[in-house]
Amino acid sequence: MMKRKALQRITVAAALGAIGFGLVGSLPAQEAPKPKKAGALADEANKVIGNEINDKQRKAVEKGLAWLAKRQGEQGNFQQQGYSNHAGITSLAGLAFMQAGNLPGRGKYGKEVQAVLDYVLANCQRSGLITSDSSSGPMYGHGFATLFLGEVYGMTGNEEVKEKLQRAVQLIQKTQNQEGGWRYQPAPYDADISVTICQVMGLRAARDAGIKVEKEVVDKAVEYCRRCQNPDGGFNYMAGQGPGGSGFPRSAAGVAALYYAGIFEGKEVENGLNYLKQFIPGKNSGRNEGHYFYGHYYAVQANFLAGGDYWAKWYPAIRDELCNSQQDNGAWSGDFSEDYATAMALIILQMPNRYLPVYAGKGPGS
Template sequence: ALMADGNMPGSDPKGRSIQKTLDFILACSTDTGLISADKTSHGPMYGHGFATLFLGEIYGMNNEDPRVRDTLVRAVQLIVNTQNEEGGWRYNPIPYDADVSVTICQVMALRAARNAGIKVPKETIDRAVRYIRDCQNPDGGFRYMIQPGNSAWPRTAAGVATLFYAGIYEDDSISRGITYLENAVGPDSGRMSTISSHYLYGHYYACQVMFIAGGEQWRSWWPVIREDLIRSQSSDGSWNLNTNVGAEYGTAMALIVLQMPKRYLPIFQK
């Protein structure tokens, strides 16, 4: 969230916060390449994906610290090594099962690394694309896993974002996914402001999808979600929407969405 405003590790207050985060993430890197701190109820691959994305953005904006590159390379290799036979990833760093939510984290991390000049095997991306396509339902939405299940707008946003970050920008899967999003939670649906347990998670990916899609889709989507987030900010400056995710997470996600058009982060640069 701080980097989305153009800040980098440095001596000013925001820079010091980013430096502390960088030092922490580097310290959490293991010999296997896994970046993991305390154990979580869902395993470490969510955190690993976001931590690798962070390192990719740091390295892409300033590649002077060799520790960042070395840790990033090992983290990327762990993602490559733990992709399952279907082409996706799940909670733990083993190639067993997979879901859309963890897969988008790994694909965004790989895209950030590749943007920064780190080698990412094409086969890994191709297999991830096949997996995501296999998770799309006939209604255009995406289910949680390859196994039969209902569509939902947050994971549909994640599914379309995965295709975008894999380098696919126009095809039927993307068009049907965006149409599903517009119908489910778009500006004309009357449901964009509905607070749910996945409100911030969903809009984090949905806003990326519409930002990359551009054109009228972005022009109609952006003013509504921008005003909705501004309106839901607490008086202390945080976003604590009572969705069981905490103010720290909520504030960071809201700030990333609100600052996306600045394009300071390499992952958001077109």
């Protein structure tokens, strides 16, 4: 255990910086990422495991990306039922394409990524909020859109993206409440763990791309997450609710939030990971609790960053479950809309690609 922790500390410290977000630097524009081969990474904490990517996974990803591309609207958005013109779902779709090695204007789905970028930039308000008229609970979408812009800027150096990203970060920092978290609206009133992780990941992606993030903001977010944790290792939806409110989706979000804020070891992380074990796919995948894709989106990241046996056991299980649940047309059905479920499933399945800095657990200088 101590050896695994030491290796984990080295890897994630390199990814997040000595205190998570404290260091600021600039990243040059990069070429489109190249696929990683098994054994190509020096990282030990989240090293490649045998048979991470198999033929069934490749085919599922190919079908899913092809289906998703057909769903894109003329403005670059993704449309379905009451969630059309949603900046958050559109950003997740963009990240799914980027996880396959595409960048704006480059790669098989470069056109689709560029269209997503155009849509997100068009929905950046003067206040810094990234939203559209039909968005509900805009801070969810804002967090995902900030994450998307952070990845795009970090890999392209686009100056327009940088300007909008800086404003998005400033809005996140201004709307943090006294407890250290965020909620649905861009105002510093109440908070919950679900919206908070969206903002933490947006800040992390921005920091990795060289955008300044205030240390105090991250420190307060960490304390908020800690206050949400229960003795069983799981997390409440909101701080101060008392024990008994643990659940899979919010607990996966809580563990991921700690990692992305720079807390990469300690009892809160280990207890959280142990709590998640009961929801490993094939045993109890968390479907009965709702928010299945949201939960597994964060659970796969938490287990990837934990590395070792956590990753080796979790990823093959969720990979196989998602491949088996894919519809014949290439989509997944689930929470909110097929567009959302499919984007989430594709991001999860493509974690072994290690293309995007935020999902790969690798930051500048690593």
